[in-house]
Amino acid sequence: MIRLSAAAPASIAAQPPYSNILYTLLNKKRIPIFCVRVHTTSLRFSYSPIRAMAHSHTVSVPTNQPQSSSSSQANKQALISLSDKKDLASLGIGLQELGYTIVSTGGTATSLENAGVSVTKVEQLTCFPEMLDGRVKTLHPNIHGGILARRDQKHHMDALSTFDLVVVNLYPFYDKVTSAGGIDFEDGIENIDIGGPAMIRAAAKNHKDVLVVVDSEDYPALLEFLKGNQDDQQFRRKLAWKAFQHVASYDSAVSEWLWKQTAGDKFPPSFTVPLELKSSLRYGENPHQKAAFYVDKSLAEVNAGGIATAIQHHGKEMSYNNYLDADAAWNCVSEFKNPTCVIVKHTNPCGVASRDDILEAYKLAVKADPVSAFGGIVAFNVEVDEALAKELREYRSPTDGETRMFYEIVVAPSYTEEGLEILRGKSKNLRILETKKNEKGKLSLRQVGGGWLAQDSDDLTPEDIQFKVVSEKKPQESELHDAEFAWLCVKHVKSNAIVIAKNNCMLGMGSGQPNRRESLRIAMKKAGDEVKGAALASDAFFPFAWKDAVEEACENGIGVIAEPGGSIRDGDAIDCCNKYGVALLLTSVRHFKH
């Protein structure tokens, strides 16, 4: 072993990674390396005065580095560090053919070598082995200097071995913390990648000269780009944008997970929602509005079900309004335990029916408001089989008994093969969606000008609520059941909301009126004669009773009323119901939907 002097062979000193090592050793003394033995094919060095960390290492001279056929790629260097090694071999071979020197971390280097690609190990540049069980591998000036050096600054470039390409993907933190059975805290911490994001950010910052790739889908485009002799800053910028976005989403998952570990409030002082483009839409709510649909990639949304993750089996592409309506229909139908059909128009359920026989439920849901149901969204909480699909295809509108019902979308948790085939035959445009039941307990976010409102999703169902009888008339078992059914429906109707229901079927509803009395009148008109003895649910209390909504409902023969109560005139509502012999139930729960 000899002490290295400034007289080290110039031929070796000029070659990366030796230029780096020697630069470090001789000029800048950035790390405490003490001895280097120079062979024709290796440098042997030892470093660190700390006994526990003393090492002796041999660095091989990469004698078999293929030379580029294209002179523009000669002496180019790529840094590759990948947890997900998908398509690594083809990338490595492609880069090697282009004459790139490849520098890699442990597992990545092994995979590349197994694929017959020559690799320089990161340690050869850092003169330091991976330490702290992989917590520190690439966090070293020789790596980050090589990524961040500006080509137009001489003092940046002096004796630095630079990287032209950085390909990194990160520890699979997201997959680990969302895996079945979860992950314990210590494992979660160890799966937070530190060195990877540092390299990605450095390369993305210096994208003018350093290409950065975080997604294996981009390997083919990268190789094509490198094969061409033309630079394209737009390509580089797009990769840099993707790199920062990748790290931002990664960090948002880490921070979301960590916040949960603090047992902190449901509403953190700040948080980031990672969104991924699912599709660009033809237009927004109206044709002059451009639009796109994004899937929420938060940890809270993993396997949470819902319309964003639905599989579309058939039909025209989903539109902006289709998503809103399908969401409303699915949210509503998912809440029912018995086989149920919900038909939605403009986000309001206009038909809801539950029956053991889903065919019957479907027909009753249409019958509730056949005019509105036409062109609506039909949702089921049970599988769509051949018989149901035939009914959907053939059923004629009860308004004229002739026109076949037409729908924009059918949503269900599953379809039989036969059911799907029949629905596909109904229309080439009919969108057929399959999705999973929504999870409860999620945060609901909604945009207003300049901000977002966050709240718990409204998960309360009649089982969670006490229907307190406050009238002299006690409801019969069937009336109580009707009130509960109406209650579950009214929760999904836009305020002011009134629903009239009987025998597991919505008979009429009034939605979105600026006064409750108007909603009541609309609901009663739709229910017609069937209003007699039916249940009425109101999403919020009645501010007035006499000569107002309560009395009007009683006069028209409503059998039972369910409302939250809480008005200073609750006494009037009770007196009014007592006068007309109507049962009045107070729920103490309001279901505004704005």
Ligand SMILES: NC(=O)c1ncn([C@@H]2O[C@H](COP(=O)(O)O)[C@@H](O)[C@H]2O)c1NC=O
């Ligand atoms: N700490 C470091 O210096 C470091 N440098 C690279 N990594 C990560 O290590 C992974 C690759 O490791 P390997 O090549 O040993 O399979 C990559 O996901 C990369 O992001 C690191 N690990 C995590 O922080």
